[in-house]
Amino acid sequence: MNALENLIKQLSRLPGVGSKSATRMAYHLLKCDSSYNEKLSEAIGTIKEKIHKCSICGSYTEADPCPLCSDPKRDQALLCVVEQPQDVMTIVNSGIYNGLFHVLGGAIDPLNGIGPDDLSFKELKDRISNGNFKEVIIATNPTEEGDTTALYIRHILSGSNVTVSRLAAGLPIGGDLEYADRLTLARSIKGRISF
Structure with a gap:
C-alpha cells in the first residue's frame, strides 16, 4: 500500500467520512503547503497527551478542572447531563444555558454491552449528594x-432533593409536518403542551 492509499484508509476511519470524502481530503492535503500539513500532523500527534477528561464533569479539557467547571459565573444550581463530551460544546455554543455539565460517556445500550456500570452514574450521584444543585436537566x-438512560437517571435521582427535567423533543421551528418522520411526530404529539 502506498502513502496516498494509506492516508485515504486512515482518513476513512474517521466518523462520517467515507472513502470518497477521504479521497477528497487526501488530495486536498497534497495540494496544501508543507507547513499546513506539518501543523495538522503535530495537532493530531499531540492531542492525546494534551487533552484529557475533566475530573469533575468528564468533558475534554487541557486544564483540570475544565474552564466550565471552574467558572464562578456559571449557575452552580443547574446541572445538565449529556452523553458525550461534544454535547457539552453544542449546548455551550447555543448560548442559552449557563449551568454546569456532567458527561456520562455514552448511553445505556444492552445490545452493545453498555450497562449502567460502564457510564459515570456513580459520579453523577456523588455530585448531586455533595453539591447544591436544584435542577438536573437530562440532555x-x-x-x-437515550430514553433508557434518561429513565435510569430519573430512577437513581428519585430520592434526592433536585428537580429532574428533560430537554423537549419534537418538531423543529420552521419545520413542515409533511417532512416530519413518524417518531418525531409521535414525540411531538406525546410531548404537547397547553396552549
Whole structure:
C-alpha cells in the first residue's frame, strides 16, 4: 500500500467520512503547503497527551478542572447531563444555558454491552449528594438508548432533593409536518403542551 492509499484508509476511519470524502481530503492535503500539513500532523500527534477528561464533569479539557467547571459565573444550581463530551460544546455554543455539565460517556445500550456500570452514574450521584444543585436537566439523545438512560437517571435521582427535567423533543421551528418522520411526530404529539 502506498502513502496516498494509506492516508485515504486512515482518513476513512474517521466518523462520517467515507472513502470518497477521504479521497477528497487526501488530495486536498497534497495540494496544501508543507507547513499546513506539518501543523495538522503535530495537532493530531499531540492531542492525546494534551487533552484529557475533566475530573469533575468528564468533558475534554487541557486544564483540570475544565474552564466550565471552574467558572464562578456559571449557575452552580443547574446541572445538565449529556452523553458525550461534544454535547457539552453544542449546548455551550447555543448560548442559552449557563449551568454546569456532567458527561456520562455514552448511553445505556444492552445490545452493545453498555450497562449502567460502564457510564459515570456513580459520579453523577456523588455530585448531586455533595453539591447544591436544584435542577438536573437530562440532555440525552432522543433515541431508545437515550430514553433508557434518561429513565435510569430519573430512577437513581428519585430520592434526592433536585428537580429532574428533560430537554423537549419534537418538531423543529420552521419545520413542515409533511417532512416530519413518524417518531418525531409521535414525540411531538406525546410531548404537547397547553396552549
